Amino acid sequence: MMTTLSPTSRAATRGWSDITIRNLFVIPTVAFLIIFNVFPLLYSLGFSFTDFRASSKDAANFVGLQNYADILADPVIWRSFATTLWYVIVSVSGQFVVGFGLALLLNRPIPGKGLLTTLLLLPMMLSPVVVGLFWKLIYDPSWGILNYALGLGKTAWLTDANLALYAVAITDIWMWSPFVMLLSLAGLSAVPKHLYEAASIDRASKLYTFFRVTLPLVAPILLIAVIFRTMEAFKTFDIAFVMTGQPQAELISSRLYKMAFAQWQTGPASALAYIVLIMVLCITNIYVKYLNKAKER
Amino acid sequence: MARIRLDKVSKRFGVHTAVSDLSIDVADGEFFVLLGPTGAGKTTTLRMIAGLEKPSAGSIYIDDENVDAWGPAERDVALVLQQYSLYPRLSVRENLAFPLRSNVRKMSQPDIDKRIDYASKTLRITHLLDRKTDRLSGGEMQRVSIGRAIVREPKVFLMDEPLSALDAKLREALRSELKDLQMRLGATFIFVTHDQVEAMTMGDRIAVLNKGRIVQVGTPRDVYTNPRDTFVASFVGSPAINLLPGSLAGDVASVAQAFEMPITRSAAVEGPVTFGIRPEDVEVTAGAPNEARIHDVENHGIEKIVTLRVGENLMRAAVPARVEVKVEEAVRFSWNPDKVMLFDAKTGLNLRGQAA
Numbered sequence: 297m298m299t300t301l302s303p304t305s306r307a308a309t310r311g312w313s314d315i316t317i318r319n320l321f322v323i324p325t326v327a328f329l330i331i332f333n334v335f336p337l338l339y340s341l342g343f344s345f346t347d348f349r350a351s352s353k354d355a356a357n358f359v360g361l362q363n364y365a366d367i368l369a370d371p372v373i374w375r376s377f378a379t380t381l382w383y384v385i386v387s388v389s390g391q392f393v394v395g396f397g398l399a400l401l402l403n404r405p406i407p408g409k410g411l412l413t414t415l416l417l418l419p420m421m422l423s424p425v426v427v428g429l430f431w432k433l434i435y436d437p438s439w440g441i442l443n444y445a446l447g448l449g450k451t452a453w454l455t456d457a458n459l460a461l462y463a464v465a466i467t468d469i470w471m472w473s474p475f476v477m478l479l480s481l482a483g484l485s486a487v488p489k490h491l492y493e494a495a496s497i498d499r500a501s502k503l504y505t506f507f508r509v510t511l512p513l514v515a516p517i518l519l520i521a522v523i524f525r526t527m528e529a530f531k532t533f534d535i536a537f538v539m540t541g542q543p544q545a546e547l548i549s550s551r552l553y554k555m556a557f558a559q560w561q562t563g564p565a566s567a568l569a570y571i572v573l574i575m576v577l578c579i580t581n582i583y584v585k586y587l588n589k590a591k592e593r
Numbered sequence: 594m595a596r597i598r599l600d601k602v603s604k605r606f607g608v609h610t611a612v613s614d615l616s617i618d619v620a621d622g623e624f625f626v627l628l629g630p631t632g633a634g635k636t637t638t639l640r641m642i643a644g645l646e647k648p649s650a651g652s653i654y655i656d657d658e659n660v661d662a663w664g665p666a667e668r669d670v671a672l673v674l675q676q677y678s679l680y681p682r683l684s685v686r687e688n689l690a691f692p693l694r695s696n697v698r699k700m701s702q703p704d705i706d707k708r709i710d711y712a713s714k715t716l717r718i719t720h721l722l723d724r725k726t727d728r729l730s731g732g733e734m735q736r737v738s739i740g741r742a743i744v745r746e747p748k749v750f751l752m753d754e755p756l757s758a759l760d761a762k763l764r765e766a767l768r769s770e771l772k773d774l775q776m777r778l779g780a781t782f783i784f785v786t787h788d789q790v791e792a793m794t795m796g797d798r799i800a801v802l803n804k805g806r807i808v809q810v811g812t813p814r815d816v817y818t819n820p821r822d823t824f825v826a827s828f829v830g831s832p833a834i835n836l837l838p839g840s841l842a843g844d845v846a847s848v849a850q851a852f853e854m855p856i857t858r859s860a861a862v863e864g865p866v867t868f869g870i871r872p873e874d875v876e877v878t879a880g881a882p883n884e885a886r887i888h889d890v891e892n893h894g895i896e897k898i899v900t901l902r903v904g905e906n907l908m909r910a911a912v913p914a915r916v917e918v919k920v921e922e923a924v925r926f927s928w929n930p931d932k933v934m935l936f937d938a939k940t941g942l943n944l945r946g947q948a949a
Contacts, residue, residue, distance in 0.1 A: 493645050494678040498692035499666040508691070512682040
């Protein structure tokens, strides 16, 4: 009689080998990835070299690098890139300052800390479309609460080409600072308490301790937060679309949307998407280099 | 340098009392050891002296000045912890300079260099100065953290088990180095440890703590030869003292209903007591009055520790390494009647010590 049952033998009695079980878990995931990620990625790469239009029956003609050349020569698209870059800088640095600041405030014994943290995380959990609609109401020039509260008359936050970018960025900051806060909080609470005690005994000022002890230790996790937020900010579409519709100063993703689904230029849109992808990869790579350096030190 | 005095200091965390009614007086330039098992309140006491914890009651004086309201920075103490507490991502040199760069000091760079130079030579870490701290071995890290204390030239060095994370050989080496350092600096050291060997070898005086209270304060010799109670007796000394129940009638001790032996009396006690005899005062020789069997033999190189079995009782004895003994062999033993300690069977207090 068998007295012990190892997991293997238990599975074996059911007629499943370890390999079968492994495949059962892995194959659906891999299949899903290939169908919904890898295949479209390659398929659209193909489109980017053609003049294909998803709205017409005409067969796609191979045009080589023409789409790429057209896009890179188009001043409108370059303006979109510049707008996007500025948006990324404003939004991510805003999220960084607010998020890290909140984390520093929360990283101390205060009553109701758990509840407070959860409440602060709420914006992050909302749907971007809902957030966009809320803020659209807040920003409304004639009866929005923002103009009312600040006494700004009829400032047109979302239709003024100079203001719309900041209005969207503020919304993005509101929504995603909690994310930076959450990661920072994890980093801050991982700093050993005895280092602060040593520093206080060494008569280091609070500021000196912050820059020489806290910051170097949380830098890697802060960088990870910034990487995530930069990638996301670069791709911002939903909030901007809901809030501003078709603005003059448009983000690159809005431009992309217009090309692909308003003008049905599927080929050139694919090319633009690839250019954006390469740019995001480059930016991320720079961060990853810094991250590795920060970890090494 | 400084004199440290604790006056009836207590510390409670919620309902738990970590330290109660503790008074010690550490002289200037003294190597003072707080010894006790885990949870005895040693570290809490040290942290209160450092200013990292506030006493619930009582007062602390540094150089006769009440420092209760002072923060850690103002007390000018240096603290070396078991976890090294080196600042990560800084080099050894930057770690040593850290406390000197404080705004309170306003030290010039040449002065800082001079102090780092002195400290690193003292601790023989000059060759490590430009290394990052995570590339150091445990012993090197602990040297650096001691160095960080030295550069400050503090009033008092507080050390919280600085050696317990190191391996045995290194611990031994740093032990004598630390003692040597303390004598050269002429500084006041308060050293927390649970290792009685460290306490015995380094301390000028030892305070033995148990459950938040001081049991005994004295020189290592004092604590060893004249322990206040069975707790101190068994905590200090390795191999541990033999504590055997029995009773006393005249000059004859009858131990655990197994054997009888004479003792030299100094206290007027009769009836049930606990006898304490250190292994080195038990003699295993042919022709001795009592018989025992060898229960176990531990070879320590310079000597052997044999466990004797007498009836139901076990008793350790230290014998010279050259003596050949085998397990289950019958041997004869006696004890040094002058060295037998008498403890109250109920309270565990030393009866002879109180009278002497």
